[in-house]
């Protein structure tokens with residue numbers, strides 16, 4: 001290590017508390033400190049190169065250090081870095097809203113900005129709650145979520161979260177939610193059975209308690225943080241129809257799935273589902289700056305639209321709501337989607353990746369390969385026949401990711417599921433190299449005991 005990298009590592013250890021990280025483990029390991037990025041590569045302070053195999057936690061679209069995106073920010077910077085959206089407007093926030101409405105599922109005509117997926121979820125929950133209140137409907141105050149759901153880490157988002165490891169300890173702080181199963185074909189005896197369990201659970205809940213329920217929140221088509229679970233076809237549209245029939249709003253959390261990741265601009269597009277509220281974040285700025293948004297239908301918006309004295313205003317906002325730098329880069333990113341035909345490209349790349357990974361299913365510890373577009377999860381199991389999972393203390397996912405890093409690719413596991421979510425612009429050659437590393441890492445850890 002050079003003097004500089006030693007100094008940075010020491011300061012990092014002394015002062016930075018990292019998210020989702022046991023600092024005791026982290027501080028005893030060699031820290032990866034990124035200095036710059038170029039295309040889909042990231043470079044650490046010692047000049048080592050890594051493929052960004054998880055799009056810097058599912059954000060990056062066009063690669064790093066993209067001249068067009070850099071330019072959009074510097075152009076905006078010479079005008080103004082920030083001015084508020086509270087009771088006034090700015091140019092990029094208006095232009096981006098218009099653009100988002102044009103590409104969003106039908107009916108979503110209003111854009112409410114925030115700065116993280118979690119805040120976008122808070123806004124959707126509060127909007128759904130107040131939507132009923134504003135119309136004089138009382139009692140529709142609770143939410144339906146799905147098993148193993150992840151909607152962010154603020155308290156409201158955690159209340160509709162259902163991953164025990166992350167959420168259970170906070171239970172006394174949270175509002176209760178109804179939970180229905182998310183279809184898990186691998187562990188529930190096939191897609192048809194899993195889907196039926198979800199739909200019958202939802203149906204029963206709606207038939208008996210719809211008058212207590214404001215909205216259902218769902219990660220459409222792909223449930224991300226639970227391990228890249230892919231819904232059987234038709235499930236989402238059926239859920240949407242049930243919600244509509246029973247007068248319960250549908251909130252689509254497209255924070256992970258939005259902006260091309262699943263091979264459609266939004267996951268809802270796969271089944272032509274039009275939610276009442278839709279949350280977007282992550283890829284919205286191409287992975288550049290923290291901008292999120294909650295899109296609403298006119299019907300939702302109109303329930304708040306009244307004389308001030310009626311007290312129907314939505315009292316919610318954040319200091320950086322509608323940040324001009326973020327909106328400017330998001331706008332340019334969306335232009336690049338069109339200029340570069342990104343979404344069409346994802347479909348082609350996804351089938352290449354599928355072909356490349358197919359043979360991995362024959363390995364003795366690969367239980368399931370789940371994929372939608374360029375979101376891939378590979379579930380490792382101790383026993384393939386009984387589907388017995390690895391014990392969490394074996395850290396099989398962490399070890400596999402560490403091995404991948406040693407081989408030159410970054411990713412972050414979800415328990416025993418290895419995640420592969422490359423930037424959407426990755427070329428076939430790059431995908432080829434990354435999937436080779438993935439396979440190599442899985443084999444060396446699960447078959448050759450690497451890092452045990």
Ligand SMILES: *Cc1c(COP(=O)(O)O)cnc(C)c1O
Pocket residue numbers: 115116117118119121150151152153219224225253254255256257281282
């Ligand atoms: C990442 C994620 C969030 C939270 O977004 P943040 O920007 O990290 O707050 C919410 N929902 C889903 C589905 C996500 O994947």
